[in-house]
Amino acid sequence: MEPLRKLLKNQNSEKTTEQIFSEVFADQDVKAFLNTNRDRLTDEDIQRGRSKLYEYVHEKHLAQNGAPSVAPGYTPRLVMSAGQIDVTYVPTAQLLKQQALQAKQRRVSKRYMPKFIEHATLDDYYTNNEGRAAALNAAVKFVNGYSKGNFVPGIYLSGSFGVGKTYLLGAIANELADQGVNSMLIHFPTFAVNMKGSIARHTTEQERDEVKQAPILMLDDIGADALSPWLRDEVLGVILEYRMQEELPTFFSSNFSMDELTDHLAQDNNGNSEPLKAQRIMERIRFLSREVRMVGPNLRTKG
Known part of the structure; x- marks a missing residue:
């Protein structure tokens, strides 16, 4: 003064x-x-x-x-x-509100995700068909039933482009953040590309371990690209194995159903087929999550 x-x-x-x-x-x-x-x-x-x-x-x-x-x-x-x-x-009340918002945002770690999920809420997620209603019900059930140390399977959201899968993952993460729960959302295809670069950076284990240990993990758009055997087995497989052993809730979104993803993961980017390794990955996905099929128009094309 x-x-x-x-x-x-x-x-x-x-x-x-x-x-x-x-x-x-x-x-x-x-x-x-x-x-x-x-x-x-x-x-x-x-x-x-x-x-x-x-x-x-x-x-x-x-x-x-x-x-x-x-x-x-x-x-x-x-x-x-x-x-x-x-x-x-x-x-001031305004500063306290701003600090609370910042603390909430820090609880949601976003990697290569669209900006709109920052403001995603379950209240704004409209249910205009049976699939979206089922997805919302599953989301609410998880948010209400989750507690640290008590394993609750996550959700595997499958459906075509633009039906709201990514938005719903963001809404779930934000609702959990209100309860003080940390989560990590990752656009998986971009993460896969980044992990290839981690080899030259000598940070592969560090970057992979940070993801696999997230209290709540959400892998968005899994199956969008073909994976090399290394990415499938040594990155995705290691992450899922750890999370299954530690019983850490994991969410997925994909344009493929679980059955379709099994076939997709069996084919590597060189055209080779390894169905047993794909089934091993899917066993972990099925343990960690429950599938909910979403249908509807592509919301991204609406004016």
């Missing part, structure tokens, strides 16, 4: 010190504070605390007028400290 002399110097030069302090002591909050603490304050204490009273009124008026203050986002409050008048600063 600036010295009182400097603050007074910045005031309207036509006002005398007496006039300024007359206004300070006329402030309703100051009067209420002095009245509340009248048995604890002597005239000498009040005289000694004039600068604090002035600071309070000055900063309060700055905050009320939206002008720059000594503590942006905070409002002054008069307190008694060690028997003396003092000023403390408490966060």
